[in-house]
Amino acid sequence: MRILNAIHSQSIGGVEQVFRDYTQALTMRGHEVALLISKNGNENYSATKIFKLKNFAQIFDFLKLLLIVISYRPKVIICHSRRLMKWMRLLKFFLPQKIFNYHTIAVNHGITFDTSLHCDFIISINRQIKDLVDKHFDQKKSFVVNNAIDISQKYQQKKFNNICPTIGIYGRIEPRKGFDVMLLAGKILQEKNQDFRFKIGGFEVSENYNLTTLKNLALQQQIIDKCNFVGVVKDKLDFFLDVDILCVPSREEPFGLVIIEGFLYSTLVIASDTDGAKLLINDQQNGLLFKNESSQDLVDKILSIINNPQNYNQICQQAYKVLQDRYSLESLSQNLQNILAKINND
Incomplete structure (x- = not known):
């Protein structure tokens, strides 16, 4: 499946790390994953395709987003930032989904979820956020996916310094x-x-x-x-x-x-x-x-x-x-795959 994994004004931190983890987890399942990021200096990513927004004026960034969707034709757009979630409402107006055949997914990284309601499906990172979302959204299109991490280290017993920790x-x-x-x-x-x-x-x-x-x-x-x-x-x-x-x-x-x-x-x-x-x-x-x-x-x-x-x-x-x-990347990959299968059958 062709997927556009999107973040805006990315910086070092938890949301940006989850954005990276989604890219890796989806690629593990054989999906073609392109990235949409801001051109702001924090651009150290690896992917087959990387699209960059100038992060200067919203109207120009949105117009570029339109061109990217028209040219790349993703089946799914995953949004990790509130501004992109807000733009999804406009995107559907200018690029009707029946013609361009795509779905939008919001990833809620916190309890402020209002902009995620503009997307077709919503992923929340814990049950509490999902419960809040479900009061305003179709529960069948709302999911919980815990964050994960690449388990790159084996367990190594430490010598605990209890004198001066x-x-x-x-x-x-x-x-x-x-x-x-x-x-x-x-x-x-x-x-x-x-x-x-x-x-x-x-x-x-x-x-x-x-x-x-x-x-x-x-x-x-x-x-x-x-x-x-x-x-x-x-x-x-x-x-x-x-x-x-x-x-x-x-x-x-x-x-x-x-x-x-x-x-x-x-x-x-x-x-x-x-x-x-x-x-x-x-x-x-x-x-x-x-x-x-x-x-x-x-x-x-x-x-x-x-x-x-x-x-x-x-x-x-x-x-x-x-x-x-x-909380392994394999677990994240499987959870995302299950959601994409449901979306594909929607």
Whole structure:
């Protein structure tokens, strides 16, 4: 099947990684997958065909989209960004589906789903989002497909440093990711005379909340000497080499791709009890959950594993098994194939 996998204004992050994973998962099934991306500097992709929008003026980008669909004639257009989902309504007007014979699929990466209703089918990354969508959309055309990851690493037992653990965090530098929750936890750990190191990675999306903001917060908590700010994490394997605990203190997280990356690199994950984290982590079994926004509860969970180091590798091993069983690219590929079969028969 000829598929146009589309994203707009792509950047480093979870949505962009899922976009890449869909490309790989669909290609695994023998589909011809072309990419539609923005010409914005983040263009390191591999595909037989790559179409680029200039990301300058919406009207010109939309006109180019029309030309791409006319020339490439995809059977399915998969939209990973809200702007593209909105354009699908106009696309159907200018290029009637009965003539051009295509279907549109929206991938909901978060709880804001209104623009996805412009597409013919909707994929949500968890059950909670699907339940919200189904109140406004045909349930037979609404699906749940969990995110996945390429299992490129074998499980490798780590030697847990419970004397001075390195606690890692990375992601979009913004308030909802909870960097401040972790930094306050660092202050509490220091007051309890527990030694530790923070390894902090991330990429900036705002001038008002950035790496400098995090450094100032670390100064305020008087733990700047315990923080290693590593910037954008491009090499995940290198990042995880000396990380004992991955902290995911997000205030909201519909899935939490970073959590299964922790599973992949045999690292214990402690996450706030968001919908995404509760989907992935069975508390005390394959990771630890703490009360959302509670730095004190985060500290309690960190100390619980420090004081019981014998549980560390057992939890990490179980997390890796969960990853293999539920969140592999093969699983994603099969789920997408099942949906395409239903669409083809629609």
